[in-house]
Amino acid sequence: AQKITQTQPGMFVQEKEAVTLDCTYDTSDQSYGLFWYKQPSSGEMIFLIYQGSYDEQNATEGRYSLNFQKARKSANLVISASQLGDSAMYFCAMREGIFRYGGSQGNLIFGKGTKLSVKP
Amino acid sequence: GAGVSQSPSNKVTEKGKDVELRCDPISGHTALYWYRQSLGQGLEFLIYFQGNSAPDKSGLPSDRFSAERTGGSVSTLTIQRTQQEDSAVYLCASSLQLAGATGELFFGEGSRLTVL
Numbered sequence: 001a002q003k004i005t006q007t008q009p010g011m012f013v014q015e016k017e018a019v020t021l022d023c024t025y026d027t028s029d030q031s032y033g034l035f036w037y038k039q040p041s042s043g044e045m046i047f048l049i050y051q052g053s054y055d056e057q058n059a060t061e062g063r064y065s066l067n068f069q070k071a072r073k074s075a076n077l078v079i080s081a082s083q084l085g086d087s088a089m090y091f092c093a094m095r096e097g098i099f100r101y102g103g104s105q106g107n108l109i110f111g112k113g114t115k116l117s118v119k120p
Numbered sequence: 121g122a123g124v125s126q127s128p129s130n131k132v133t134e135k136g137k138d139v140e141l142r143c144d145p146i147s148g149h150t151a152l153y154w155y156r157q158s159l160g161q162g163l164e165f166l167i168y169f170q171g172n173s174a175p176d177k178s179g180l181p182s183d184r185f186s187a188e189r190t191g192g193s194v195s196t197l198t199i200q201r202t203q204q205e206d207s208a209v210y211l212c213a214s215s216l217q218l219a220g221a222t223g224e225l226f227f228g229e230g231s232r233l234t235v236l
Binding site: 033035043044045047050052093095105106107108109110112113 | 224225
């Protein structure tokens with residue numbers, strides 16, 4: 001079974017609008033971390049945002065926010081006020097078995113990604 | 121350098137040859153990862169090193185693939201008897217794994233391998 005599922009291979013959004021990229025995950029661990037990365041056409045991997053399973057508040061970083069619904073095992077990325085430069089592949093990833101109060105050992109498992117295209 | 125450094129950036133080889141890909145992580149990062157990304161696809165986990173612990177090799181696709189990390193720093197990924205399906209971008213990443221840190225991965229620019 002896939003650990004990380006991103007069901008949207010491609011998405012289009014109009015410039016200045018908000019967009020939600022879906023991510024669901026599968027784990028039996030109580031302690032885990034969820035990450036989102038952006039990969040522009042240049043190929044570099046850019047870290048966007050992190051959510052720990054014990055974090056009570058949804059993570060936010062500038063125009064990025066993570067809609068974390070633990071019971072549904074979903075960690076959707078919301079990008080507000082889309083810009084042309086947001087056009088890229090977006091990957092959701094999970095690390096299992098993190099310690100409750102920090103600690104961050106273990107590998108990251110990535111989803112297959114969503115290609116976001118922002119239209120002018 | 122300040123970031124993760126990988127070499128070579130591009131490698132073209134003939135089927136059946138061995139190749140070595142090198143990764144120099146960010147200084148002080150104790151964890152090092154190798155991933156493979158085929159064209160237009162996601163990242164496939166290969167291997168993970170954490171300090172002096174035994175590496176997690178669960179993602180290596182066959183015994184033709186091996187990796188080592190010397191002195192807790194530089195890592196080499198070796199692919200023996202390359203096959204055309206090995207063609208991909210091989211990404212290396214490192215992270216700082218301390219209490220309180222999120223442990224996000226910092227990626228290199230990748231080594232693009234083409235097997236003819």
